[in-house]
Amino acid sequence: MDKLQGFEFWRTTLKEARFVVAPMVDQSELAWRLLSRRHGAQLCYTPMLHAQVFVRDANYRRENLYNEVCEEDRPLIVQFCANDPEVFLQASLLAQDYCDAIDLNLGCPQMIAKRGHYGVFLQDEWELLEKMVRLANEKLSVPITCKIRVFKEVEKTVRYAQMLEKAGCQLLTVHGRTKDQKGAMTGIANWEHIKAVRKAVNIPVFANGNIQHLSDVERCIQETGVHGVMSAEGNLHNPALFEGRSPPVWEMAEEYLEVVKQYPPCTLSYVRAHLFKLWHHTLQIHQDLREDLAKVKTLEGLADVSKQLRLRCQIAKGKDVEEKKGGLPFPHWICQPYIRPAPKDLVANGNSKDSEVKKTVCQKRALEDSDGTADTLSKNKQKKRSRNPNKNFCPEQKPKYIKCEQCGNPKGNKCVFNLCRGCCKKKAFKEVADCPSQYTHTHKLTSVSACCTNECCVVTKRPNTPEFV
Numbered sequence: 001m002d003k004l005q006g007f008e009f010w011r012t013t014l015k016e017a018r019f020v021v022a023p024m025v026d027q028s029e030l031a032w033r034l035l036s037r038r039h040g041a042q043l044c045y046t047p048m049l050h051a052q053v054f055v056r057d058a059n060y061r062r063e064n065l066y067n068e069v070c071e072e073d074r075p076l077i078v079q080f081c082a083n084d085p086e087v088f089l090q091a092s093l094l095a096q097d098y099c100d101a102i103d104l105n106l107g108c109p110q111m112i113a114k115r116g117h118y119g120v121f122l123q124d125e126w127e128l129l130e131k132m133v134r135l136a137n138e139k140l141s142v143p144i145t146c147k148i149r150v151f152k153e154v155e156k157t158v159r160y161a162q163m164l165e166k167a168g169c170q171l172l173t174v175h176g177r178t179k180d181q182k183g184a185m186t187g188i189a190n191w192e193h194i195k196a197v198r199k200a201v202n203i204p205v206f207a208n209g210n211i212q213h214l215s216d217v218e219r220c221i222q223e224t225g226v227h228g229v230m231s232a233e234g235n236l237h238n239p240a241l242f243e244g245r246s247p248p249v250w251e252m253a254e255e256y257l258e259v260v261k262q263y264p265p266c267t268l269s270y271v272r273a274h275l276f277k278l279w280h281h282t283l284q285i286h287q288d289l290r291e292d293l294a295k296v297k298t299l300e301g302l303a304d305v306s307k308q309l310r311l312r313c314q315i316a317k318g319k320d321v322e323e324k325k326g327g328l329p330f331p332h333w334i335c336q337p338y339i340r341p342a343p344k345d346l347v348a349n350g351n352s353k354d355s356e357v358k359k360t361v362c363q364k365r366a367l368e369d370s371d372g373t374a375d376t377l378s379k380n381k382q383k384k385r386s387r388n389p390n391k392n393f394c395p396e397q398k399p400k401y402i403k404c405e406q407c408g409n410p411k412g413n414k415c416v417f418n419l420c421r422g423c424c425k426k427k428a429f430k431e432v433a434d435c436p437s438q439y440t441h442t443h444k445l446t447s448v449s450a451c452c453t454n455e456c457c458v459v460t461k462r463p464n465t466p467e468f469v
């Protein structure tokens with residue numbers, strides 16, 4: 001049977017989904033998707049996966065997709081970042097049986113995407129994108145979709161969307177922010193651009209940006225004419241957003257922790273990050289518990305801190321105590337959006353906050369650009385240091401790894417070809433393998449599973465290598 005396309009795909013496979021949970025690295029994992037679906041989400045995306053790693057590493061495939069497969073988690077779109085048509089295709093072929101469509105990330109504006117040459121940094125490479133989408137559309141059994149950011153110019157954004165449609169993209173998500181609208185400069189998404197794209201293409205369009213309440217969903221659909229809306233931050237702060245409810249935080253936190261237990265394993269740092277987002281406002285009052293939440297090392301520990309937060313809120317609620325602090329919303333214990341200060345409020349000319357924001361942005365950039373050589377540590381590094389105070393972030397004192405002669409990744413421990421695990425494996429398959437470490441292992445082996453974890457030893461599984469038979 002021919003695969004469904006465009007509107008037919010949206011109507012039949014996606015069941016006319018209008019409420020969509022965004023792809024979110026470390027945050028749109030299975031447990032969170034299931035929680036969001038229970039509360040109104042009709043379609044979810046996986047976090048962005050790296051196409052190249054997905055092709056190369058079976059563990060990565062298992063941990064990030066295959067082990068997460070479950071019936072309740074459909075419809076599901078798997079998102080990849082990629083910059084090579086063949087690699088993107090190979091990754092998508094390996095993922096297509098576990099999802100309803102494959103999405104290409106053309107929106108990530110982070111420094112890591114700049115270095116890896118993917119996400120929004122492909123925004124100007126139309127020829128390459130055309131090839132990637134065309135090949136995927138031709139060869140995959142599921143539709144290919146794209147998630148883009150807008151250009152400053154409406155007209156260029158429209159031509160960009162039309163190019164992707166022509167290449168074979170079957171559904172387009174338009175994030176109404178430009179490449180530079182990130183971090184402190186995030187600001188408001190532009191729905192005018194989204195509306196223009198919607199009018200100009202003949203495939204379903206989802207709008208992304210500024211969706212914090214159910215009323216935003218309705219307004220966005222009305223103003224832009226899109227077929228669905230996607231929420232990221234709004235969903236993280238209130239997973240019941242699409243139900244039009246703002247439940248007490250503990251209700252969502254406890255239900256989420258239950259789902260995590262029901263669908264193991266879930267990485268602890270994801271759970272911690274979700275609780276930080278859910279309890280965002282309350283944690284500004286109960287700073288002691290903020291520290292506890294950062295420190296505990298088990299799921300039970302996290303659940304316990306969450307319970308203590310609930311008890312404190314319930315006591316305050318019972319006594320009708322108004323715990324107001326700074327600009328915190330009240331009551332702080334209901335799920336509600338975190339409103340970022342608008343960049344114009346922060347960087348208006350002559351505003352005293354101006355230099356502060358620019359300083360933060362510049363510091364961050366310096367840190368990103370210099371790979372951690374700046375004086376200030378990023379939030380992530382600070383977190384790492386709080387867990388391991390002896391950790392050294394000085395690049396000169398980092399252990400130096402020997403690099404793979406072919407690709408520059410760290411060399412495998414035992415490989416005598418001076419290759420990384422992936423390249424060694426390829427070599428082993430292409431040529432008759434004669435890595436002495438493999439011989440040694442093979443002779444000692446009683447079973448394949450006793451083999452070293454170095455993928456170069458995969459060669460021992462090949463039935464017709466002399467050392468195996």
Ligand SMILES: Cc1cc2nc3c(=O)[nH]c(=O)nc-3n(C[C@H](O)[C@H](O)[C@H](O)COP(=O)(O)O)c2cc1C
Pocket residue numbers: 022023024025026027046047048079105106107108147175208209210211230231232233234
């Ligand atoms: C924690 C987090 C992780 C994200 N990871 C991804 C990702 O993996 N792929 C992607 O295309 N966008 C990612 N984004 C961007 C969102 O999908 C979305 O485009 C952006 O946050 C704007 O939507 P919002 O205004 O509803 O937050 C991420 C956003 C957040 C907050």
